[in-house]
Amino acid sequence: MATHLQGSLFDQTDELRLGPLDGIRRTELGSGAWIDVLPGWLSGAGALFGQLAAEVPWRAERRKMYDNVVDVPRLLAFYGAGDPLPHPVLAEARDTLSRYYAGELGEPFTTAGLCFYRDGRDSVAWHGDRIGRGAREDTMVAILSVGAPRDLLLRPVRGGDTVRRPLGHGDLIVMGGSCQRTWEHCVPKTSRAAGPRISVQFRPQGVR
Numbered sequence: 001m002a003t004h005l006q007g008s009l010f011d012q013t014d015e016l017r018l019g020p021l022d023g024i025r026r027t028e029l030g031s032g033a034w035i036d037v038l039p040g041w042l043s044g045a046g047a048l049f050g051q052l053a054a055e056v057p058w059r060a061e062r063r064k065m066y067d068n069v070v071d072v073p074r075l076l077a078f079y080g081a082g083d084p085l086p087h088p089v090l091a092e093a094r095d096t097l098s099r100y101y102a103g104e105l106g107e108p109f110t111t112a113g114l115c116f117y118r119d120g121r122d123s124v125a126w127h128g129d130r131i132g133r134g135a136r137e138d139t140m141v142a143i144l145s146v147g148a149p150r151d152l153l154l155r156p157v158r159g160g161d162t163v164r165r166p167l168g169h170g171d172l173i174v175m176g177g178s179c180q181r182t183w184e185h186c187v188p189k190t191s192r193a194a195g196p197r198i199s200v201q202f203r204p205q206g207v208r
């Protein structure tokens with residue numbers, strides 16, 4: 001699937017490597033929410049993209065919407081705590097993030113959700129990650145992006161300006177504090193020609 005992207009577009013020849021986290025930059029969003037952003041955290045991920053696209057057991061989901069059942073416009077995979085991840089660099093990313101945020105988060109990242117946006121028509125609608133504890137407590141969701149760049153948008157639940165963060169190949173964004181309950185986020189569809197993108201969301205236990 002989408003393995004044609006493995007070619008010239010990305011840095012196939014570079015070594016797959018996570019850089020240091022000390023260049024990460026925090027933006028306070030207000031209402032106790034913040035985002036940390038580090039462009040290019042993972043380098044050399046061209047082959048990783050192809051491997052994830054081809055080998056992850058992607059699920060196409062359908063959801064009830066009013067009286068209809070509609071396709072969820074992206075492919076999904078979920079790895080619970082203790083499940084082997086599809087590539088060792090993802091476990092390294094999760095453990096590095098757990099160490100870096102240990103003091104502030106007070107618990108490790110344990111799960112990994114993967115989304116595959118096949119093209120610009122795939123998307124995720126406005127939401128907070130509030131199925132679990134994120135509805136009530138401060139927490140963190142860390143997202144590593146590979147493949148084609150897409151925008152992540154954030155807006156306050158109570159209304160206000162939208163913040164736009166373009167996420168490119170190898171970029172990291174961490175949503176923290178009250179972000180899941182006082183803000184919403186989405187990856188909108190785009191009419192621009194967009195290649196495939198995979199995002200990996202690391203969350204603590206009980207956050208979904």
Ligand SMILES: O=C(O)CCC(=O)C(=O)O
Nearest residue numbers: 115124129143187199201
């Ligand atoms: O793909 C992304 O960057 C966002 C995914 C997301 O918000 C989610 O799966 O909850």
Ligand SMILES: [Fe+2]
Nearest residue numbers: 127128129185
């Ligand atoms: Fe989300």
